[in-house]
Amino acid sequence: MTDSTTKSPLESRASGPLAGKVRVPGDKSISHRALILGALSVGETRISGLLEGEDVLNTAKAMQALGAQVERTGPFAWQVKGVGVAGFAQPVSPLDFGNSGTGCRLVMGAVAGCPITAVFDGDASLRSRPMRRILDPLELMGAKAGEAREGGRLPLTLHGARDPVPILYRTPVASAQIKSAVLLAGLAAPGVTTVIEQEASRDHTELMLKHFGAEIVSANEGSHGRKIALTGQPELHGAEVVVPADPSSAAFPIVAALIVSGSDVAFSDVMTNPLRTGLLTTLREMGAAIEESEVRGDAGEPMATLRVRASKLRGIEVPPERAPSMIDEYLVLAVAASFAEGTTIMRGLQELRVKESDRLEATAAMLRVNGVKVEIAGDDLIVEGRGHVPGGGLVATHMDHRIAMSALVMGLAADKPVKVDDTAFIATSFPDFIPMMRSLGAEFS
Ligand SMILES: O=C(O)C1=C[C@@H](OP(=O)(O)O)[C@@H](O)[C@H](O)C1
Ligand SMILES: C=C(OP(=O)(O)O)C(=O)O
Incomplete structure (x- = not known):
């Protein structure tokens, strides 16, 4: 596309x-997350009902490029053999997320916690979307964004952190993509990574992290917000996901x-x-x-x-x-x-x-x-x-x-x-x- x-x-x-x-x-949000968490787990993840749309297929390709084994086993049925938390390999070519903000931003979070360098790119629509909102917290955690266009726009090179640090981060806008990027980077950091959002955004990342074995606690914050605390460096285990x-x-x-x-x-x-x-x-x-x-x-x-x-x-x-x-x-x-x-x-x-x-x-x-x-x-x-x-x-x-x-x-x-x-x-x-x-x-x- x-x-x-x-x-x-x-x-x-x-x-x-x-x-x-x-x-x-x-569901598109859950499909992206199932592939990414499957890739960050040890063992086998079986996904049924995966969305086989271009956005999600680009995330599947990115997981392969980062070292996971991703295979289609039947209609909407996929299997992922993961590399474990912080186990991504250096990709040999740029990761192309096509039209997908979710795929791109969540994978930026996951890459930020690994000692690798990856180039992120997408189509003209994705190249026009702001990425600074993701890079700001990831840089606080030790990642570094290389040369990028104004606002951190794609294409950009992301250098993952050698020693990622846990942070407490208040998201500036209600965005599950920002929250999820921080939590995925936080998987690789020692200690507790905390995200506070003033307005609760979709919580699929939190629910699925728990499903894969992470210790993650979520509590109400203010009248519409949430505070999410993730304990870093868990061993995530492959799981069954029904989308x-x-x-x-x-x-x-x-x-x-x-x-x-x-x-x-x-x-x-x-x-x-x-x-x-x-x-x-x-x-x-x-x-x-x-x-x-x-x-x-x-x-x-x-x-x-x-x-x-x-x-x-x-x-x-x-x-x-x-x-x-x-x-x-x-x-x-x-x-x-x-x-x-x-x-x-x-x-x-x-x-x-x-x-x-x-x-x-x-x-x-x-x-x-x-x-x-x-x-x-x-x-x-x-x-x-x-x-x-x-x-x-x-x-x-x-x-x-x-x-x-x-x-x-x-x-x-x-x-x-x-x-x-x-x-x-x-x-x-x-x-x-x-x-x-x-x-x-x-x-x-
Ligand atoms: O986390 C996700 O799966 C998504 C979060 C939302 O974006 P923001 O987090 O930018 O609001 C939404 O618009 C997008 O389609 C999917
Ligand atoms: C905003 C959307 O997706 P994304 O941010 O993943 O491109 C959408 O699907 O409406």
Whole structure:
């Protein structure tokens, strides 16, 4: 996918009721972490339900380049034989993370604790994203970033620490990627590495570290925060990981089912970790009919079947403290808000500016070009819902999978078709999105 020049446009049009039961692919966050922790463990890790999207496949390649044995043993089934904590080997060529911030930043943390040097690179989107936020704590732990562009942007050379030191670090923004990078580097440091976050971000790294045998304690901090303490230099043991379905991927067909009248769609095994369910909370507040059944858990990650039926939605205000639990879902929430009656105000979205694209601007542009009234006020996004969307626009995806999927969802219920300029990046997180949506009744051409 890196710097692809051939674009694959697609148009989506008003469709009949969506119906069926599907399992969206494995969770992207958990898939990256299973490969990385498998590589840092002694013995064998077996992963089922891995997301075989480009982002995760790039992490798998990076683990191989760093000395782990990584093998696909069947559909979505992978086996990793690890090198142990701080055991990474010097890679012979640059590590290419393609479009993936998570893969790149988490592996930076893991490399920072090893006495090796690695070059990190990615596509034009990833090269535009800030890496200083990761390099700052890693340098405090003893790693050194070599020559890099302004803001620590890729490509960059990272020299891991010979003797990593544990730190206490307060993350400057609610970011699971920063927290996870520090914890992964902390694995190699003697003593306790502590991360304090003012707003709790997704805790998959903490849960999975415990699952692999690390001593890690997490406590509430302030009204919305967490304090996480990891004891360094554990022996991590290979483990079984069952990857639940990705709620951030399910978000697209969920919103599609809500806005296409008469729809009734079920989603199995969707991860319902409370630090990832902000969108479900918000949609329910807007009037969405979403029922949970078959609730269960695996390796600390709860999951459930969700049944979603087309619903009349109303505009609401989404508080800023909810942002970390739905940070990747605002684009498709903005689509739902466009079909709602009344104004939806989404507050505190500054982090959307540093994702695969500037998602605040790109979301507003997607809505505007399709006749929806929208405004950006500081870090807030304000959408005027009128119960229907004119459509007819051509949406620029800016190398961003979630813009492409959101726009295609919008077209399924808009008055006129909606076209996206490029669907290629959907393969980073949801390779079967188009056929799965068609199987539910979506009309794409
Ligand atoms: O840790 C993770 O797996 C992720 C954390 C989030 O990023 P930030 O940590 O930058 O908020 C999210 O946007 C990304 O898709 C996945
Ligand atoms: C922000 C995302 O991913 P990443 O940061 O891993 O590129 C995303 O998938 O929406």
